[in-house]
Amino acid sequence: MEDIGNNVIKIEQVELLPVIMEKKNDDWRLAQICCAFRDGHYEVSYSFAKGYELTNYRLIVGKDETVASISRVYKSAILYENEMRELFGLGVEHIKVDYHDKLYRIDAETPFMEKEGE
Amino acid sequence: MANRSVVPFGPQHPVLPEPIHLDLVMEDETVIEAVPSIGYVHRGLESLVKKKDFNEMVYVTERICGICSFMHGMGYCSAVEKIMNVEVPRRADYLRTIWSEMSRLHSHLLWLGLLADAFGFEALFMQSWRLREKILDMFEISTGGRVIFSVNKIGGVLKDMPKDMLKSFVAILNDMEKELSETTSVFLNEYTVRSRLEGVGIITKEDAIRRGAVGPMMRASGIEVDMRKTGYAAYSDLDFEVITSDKCDSLARCQVRIGELFQSIAIIRQAVDKIPEGEISVPVKGNPDGECFMRLEQPRGEAFYYVRANGTKFLDRMRVRTPTFANIPAMLQTLQGAQFADVPLLILTIDPCISCTER
Numbered sequence: 001m002e003d004i005g006n007n008v009i010k011i012e013q014v015e016l017l018p019v020i021m022e023k024k025n026d027d028w029r030l031a032q033i034c035c036a037f038r039d040g041h042y043e044v045s046y047s048f049a050k051g052y053e054l055t056n057y058r059l060i061v062g063k064d065e066t067v068a069s070i071s072r073v074y075k076s077a078i079l080y081e082n083e084m085r086e087l088f089g090l091g092v093e094h095i096k097v098d099y100h101d102k103l104y105r106i107d108a109e110t111p112f113m114e115k116e117g118e
Numbered sequence: 119m120a121n122r123s124v125v126p127f128g129p130q131h132p133v134l135p136e137p138i139h140l141d142l143v144m145e146d147e148t149v150i151e152a153v154p155s156i157g158y159v160h161r162g163l164e165s166l167v168k169k170k171d172f173n174e175m176v177y178v179t180e181r182i183c184g185i186c187s188f189m190h191g192m193g194y195c196s197a198v199e200k201i202m203n204v205e206v207p208r209r210a211d212y213l214r215t216i217w218s219e220m221s222r223l224h225s226h227l228l229w230l231g232l233l234a235d236a237f238g239f240e241a242l243f244m245q246s247w248r249l250r251e252k253i254l255d256m257f258e259i260s261t262g263g264r265v266i267f268s269v270n271k272i273g274g275v276l277k278d279m280p281k282d283m284l285k286s287f288v289a290i291l292n293d294m295e296k297e298l299s300e301t302t303s304v305f306l307n308e309y310t311v312r313s314r315l316e317g318v319g320i321i322t323k324e325d326a327i328r329r330g331a332v333g334p335m336m337r338a339s340g341i342e343v344d345m346r347k348t349g350y351a352a353y354s355d356l357d358f359e360v361i362t363s364d365k366c367d368s369l370a371r372c373q374v375r376i377g378e379l380f381q382s383i384a385i386i387r388q389a390v391d392k393i394p395e396g397e398i399s400v401p402v403k404g405n406p407d408g409e410c411f412m413r414l415e416q417p418r419g420e421a422f423y424y425v426r427a428n429g430t431k432f433l434d435r436m437r438v439r440t441p442t443f444a445n446i447p448a449m450l451q452t453l454q455g456a457q458f459a460d461v462p463l464l465i466l467t468i469d470p471c472i473s474c475t476e477r
Contacts, residue, residue, distance in 0.1 A: 006408070006410065029327050030330045031330070031422060031439070032424075034435075034437045036437075045424065051343060052343065074328075075447055076328075078447070079156075103156065103157050104160040105158055105160070106157065111162055112162070
């Protein structure tokens, strides 16, 4: 874990589920999950809130790597995880309710990813 | 043994002004599970950061929703201002606060009207929307627009409200408060209304946290969290209490919103008393570089803005997690075990904004 400023803590893939479990057991609310694609990799930010406190965890995921779903711990993660897979093409494994890229009824594949030649 | 069947609900339904679909797994008249489908009108507004510069994105964020248009613009501007270390003039903070509370009044009155319409109380629907019209008139007087009025800019606001105008707004709100008491007392005391809301759609405090509920949905489950208490804009100067209820049912969600209507009027009064003279914006030079998480309290609950900038005029990423998006899992929880006839009202009690969800 590494504090990278702006209230963001960078974590590794192996730390994700232990962090999530710790937050869940301490009654933190999943405030949001946000995906961004930058410099050839995904940045996935998990934000947790308790009262007025906010903590953000940042996971760096390679373009062809996948990330474990947290939807079995936080059920509300289902929509966020389906969304980032559908809009960005980020592989999320074992989502509790998997919409198979049909969460949004759009024709474009991974529309938030820059395509070659754009 | 009970008959199990799947009943499709939406995307077109009389209580839904916007499309959302639910597959309701039923045992006789009882809902066992609800599986949502959204995305009928997804617009991909966040991806416009590739085509619109960070100043133009203010207008894009204002078009996320027609009800909280002003607050979406304000949330985005606040995030960019934080990245650029821009200190907004105090008068602009107060003006933003006043327009925000007017937006809350507008939104909650709209919701009360829709709720009344959903249980067939047409006179109550018309009373609620008649009152809401006065807020829209105030928007028009102060900005020129009734729905999307584009007064936010990075560095402040574009329009001022002179002293006379503010005083006249307080006078209108004072009169409105009396009418509001009469109208809302029907929601809170009338037997026909209470019988549809009381004890229906329970979501416990633990479930609200587990499902990530926000706003009145969360506060009606006894959780005292209101982002205005973090002191953004002029809220740090203003005195108000977080309105909660520990009843956890649909009536509690109605009570919280009604309480917030009167609270918004009180906040506007205080803001008008305390608003300082001075500039309404500061010039902003250069491009943002960095990232920011920004939260603010919209009528439907906590909205979450993420802005990532790279030093050019085009942002890397702009994301808005809207309150309705966060409240969908909690809504599904309320549907489990509900009677089929209560489904439309239960969907309405989260005050769904599909336009926000399909940003």
